[in-house]
Amino acid sequence: MTLNAFAQELRRWRDVRGLSRVVLARRLGYSRPYVSKVLSGTENPSAEFAERAEAMLQAGGALRAAFAEFTGARPVPLRRKPLMTEPIETTGGQLVVDHDDASLSYDGTMYRLTQRRHLVNASSEPISRYLIRISVDRYPGAPEKSNALYQDYPLTWDEIDLHAWYGDHRAEPMDWSPHHDRDAFKEVWLQLSSGGRHFPLYPGQACWIEYEYTVTDVHWGHWFQRAVRLPTRLLSVRLDFPSDLQPAVWGLQTSMTAEALPFRTPISHQVSEGRAVYSWSTENPPLHARYRLEWDFRGQADDSERTPPSRVMAGLGIVQEGDAILREVARPFDLPAEAEDARRVVAELHSATERVAQAHTFGKGMGIAAPQIGIGRAVALVRTPEGDTITLFNPRIVEIGGGEDEQYEGCLSFFDLRGKVPRPLSIHVEHTDIDGNTHITVFERGTARLVAHEVDHLHGQLYLDHMRPGIEPISVEQYKGTGSAWTY
Structure with a gap:
């Protein structure tokens, strides 16, 4: 009998962790007969079982991916062979x-x-x-x-x-x-x-x-x-x-x-x-x-x-100040003709956002623009403090209002510093959706500041360009607002 993808991967990780079937069943909280049947491929695993096995065996996503393959949730990739049961071919022998x-x-x-x-x-x-x-x-x-x-x-x-x-x-x-x-x-x-x-x-x-x-x-x-x-x-x-x-x-x-x-x-x-x-x-x-x-x-x-925070961000794949792409105007998407490319870039942005969010707490929300991950296309993501995600294709600010305030901002591309930046309290942003439709959305206060920061990135600007003459950024060690929300 040929093992299914999940059974094969579960057997591998049981061997990696050095667990008997009895110990594996006990740690997963399932009966030994059920676990034995899953291991042999005669019983289909449940999604709950797969997630519990992934967490308990700490498989780095391997069991989750094998379950997705087994259930047909994604295209089936080429799978590696199971743990060695027969000689393998190599060049030269080693x-x-x-x-x-x-x-x-x-x-x-x-x-x-x-x-x-x-x-x-x-x-x-x-x-x-x-x-x-x-x-x-x-x-x-x-x-x-x-x-x-x-x-x-x-x-x-x-x-x-x-x-x-x-x-x-x-x-x-x-x-x-x-x-x-x-x-x-x-x-x-x-x-x-x-x-x-x-x-x-x-x-x-x-x-x-x-x-x-x-x-x-x-x-x-x-x-x-x-x-x-x-x-x-x-x-x-x-x-x-x-x-x-x-x-x-x-x-x-x-x-x-x-x-x-x-x-x-x-x-x-x-x-x-x-x-x-x-x-x-x-x-x-x-x-x-x-x-x-x-x-x-x-x-x-x-x-x-x-x-240093800048080194952390560089290690997470964030382009740092001094890279020419941060001063270039990003190329707009032709939507919907370039919808596939747009989705690919957005997926890269989501991945980068997850990496960054694990490394730092953002009480004010956060944003990331495609040039900051080395892609010169006009799209940015903004995460609000409430956890909402805003995706902006080809955005530009067409109207401002509501007065102005001045608060500290940070940038993933030079995260060792914080700078006090004046921004309008209300902005009207024209942007495109994935189907090519044009919208104008109004953003206010903290969300307006986040969006304006990312729109700047897509037009080759940094918050340093907006600071008042004679005002210099301060080090992150001097800044006392990390992890807290903006005040209005």
């Missing part, structure tokens, strides 16, 4: 990673990494050892400061407390031996052996290996990177932080030839029992790609090492 799963947790002083990999020997020779790397950098933006730290307080084997296992459910402990030992960098050979017993991985065979180590936050910075060094079918990452630290997480993808870009898919987030858990996964990552997650603890008392 070790292949069927699933690379990393889980990093933080308790307020100590980071603990648990790494699980399902390895496939696609070569013609047995494999008896596996090389791993442990690399830390407390201050990635200040190499001299990091070097000084590790020279005075090197990363030690006692601190790492490395342990490794072979097989399902940590069946066999593994021996290990140092390969390189540096102040902030270790390489280790994991031996497929234990106490004189050897269990090499023969050609065509597959196995799980797992290792775990700890690093104090004196040595570990606010980032975690996964580098793809072997052919890999699925890569997944989970970050687990105390929720009272108010973590904000974002991701960057780089390669040997490309600049850093935001992850192509969003990072899932859930809060439960005092923990904030972020999970993400990607299929068939290219060789030499690097996936870097960064975070900021907004609730941490000592904020001296806080990531």
Whole structure:
């Protein structure tokens, strides 16, 4: 019997988390017979079951996508093969990673990494050892400061407390031996052996290996990177932080030839029992790609090492001041002829808005224009403080009224600053809908300010252009209105 997409993915994630059917059923809150039937493909999962499995197994959206495919909610993509049951073809023969799963947790002083990999020997020779790397950098933006730290307080084997296992459910402990030992960098050979017993991985065979180590936050910075060094079918990452630290997480993808870009898919987030858990996964990552997650603890008392807001926004894919596109007039859409292109750009804006909203609290509402994500087209999104979303194609202000007031504004494209900007209390905006119809909408007070800010972006202007002569922006540290609404 061929497994359906959801059953295949559920079995994979049960194996990744190392859970028996009994434990999986108990944690999901369903009977063992029902879970067994879902796993075997003889019972169709409910939407509630799929969502609970996604949340409990923290699959980074993989189970949600598999359920959508199974129910026909979206076009069926090419699926990867299930966990290795037969040899796979590779060029030249090599070790292949069927699933690379990393889980990093933080308790307020100590980071603990648990790494699980399902390895496939696609070569013609047995494999008896596996090389791993442990690399830390407390201050990635200040190499001299990091070097000084590790020279005075090197990363030690006692601190790492490395342990490794072979097989399902940590069946066999593994021996290990140092390969390189540096102040902030270790390489280790994991031996497929234990106490004189050897269990090499023969050609065509597959196995799980797992290792775990700890690093104090004196040595570990606010980032975690996964580098793809072997052919890999699925890569997944989970970050687990105390929720009272108010973590904000974002991701960057780089390669040997490309600049850093935001992850192509969003990072899932859930809060439960005092923990904030972020999970993400990607299929068939290219060789030499690097996936870097960064975070900021907004609730941490000592904020001296806080990531600059502009760097956070740049990491989320927001174009920063100095980029020529912010001073160009965006090209209008020809609607409805360009409706498909317009919808695509709006989808990109929604994705960027979600990323930004996870990283910062916007008490006054927020907006984002297409040039701010590198697309020179005339469309912007505005989210009001009440949670409404306004989509504006080809907008221009045709009338102002109601007097004027002057309040502080921020801009995602230079988020380290806040500037006091005079704006009309009422604006009439002409804009187009997706069907090509022209409308004039009146916006007032705070919403008028938000809309005017975004319309400026589409005409190559920034709020700096509207500040009164002699008035300069202030730093975000001086600004006292973060998270609160405008007052009228």
